[in-house]
Amino acid sequence: QSVLTQPPSASGTSGQRVTISCSGGTSNIGNNPVNWYQQLPRTAPKLLIYDNNQRPSGVPDRFSGSKSGTSASLAISGLQSEDEADYYCAAWDERLNGVLFGGGTKLTVL
Amino acid sequence: QVQLQQWGAGLLKPSETLSLTCAVYGGSFRGYYWTWIRQSPGKGLEWIGEINHSGSANYNPSLKSRVTISVETSKKQFSLKLTSVTAADTAVYYCARAVVIDYFDNWGQGTLVTVSS
DSSP, X not given: OOSBBOOSEEEEOTTOOEEEEEEXXXXXXXXXXXXXXXXXXXXXXXXXXXXXXXXXXXXXXXXXXXXXXXXXXXXXXXXXXXXXXXXXXXXXXXXXXXXXXXXXXXXXXX | OOEEEEEEOOEEOTTOOEEEEEEEESSOSTTSEEEXXXXXXXXXXXXXXXXXXXXXXXXXXXXXXXXXXXXXXXXXXXXXXXXXXXXXXXXXXXXXEEETTTEEEEEOOOEEEEEOO
């Protein structure tokens, strides 16, 4: 049971911009940074965005993150077929005293 | 280049103990939290727990009574034990490196653990 709420699916056409939302509460997103992971089929998740809006080395600047209050968003611009994957948000949760993940959003590139 | 390589039994019977180990190659073992995360078939990710190089561990309350994470700093390895497994514990288990506790920048390849009689 995820306390971080994501839409189960999202889609867009090549070149389009899509956003994926992540909604939480004061014990997690409201007081802690949000991180995003990309999981390609049959592979381990990969860190995509950390500390709300920071990109690890090697992640294209087409990916960006933002946070406001108890919600966060991942934006992907210039959508490409290789972006088709599952995307998860995550944040430290003070009640869990651990990391909470969102339920994941399956992105389809039409 | 940090690499995490994990291994352990992939098929268990109900009530048995799940045991996985993760070795860290490259990079420092100190200064990070070493974490286990699982993903049930077709489902999302669940944080199991973490440990630092000195052995200070922290567990998901939903699993705390059955989980032990241990560390062998000299070997740069950490391990997961989950007792009394049931079919609900069937999942791909990942080891990962946590930076500043809360984000995971390096992951193991994953191990599918199936619990079936």
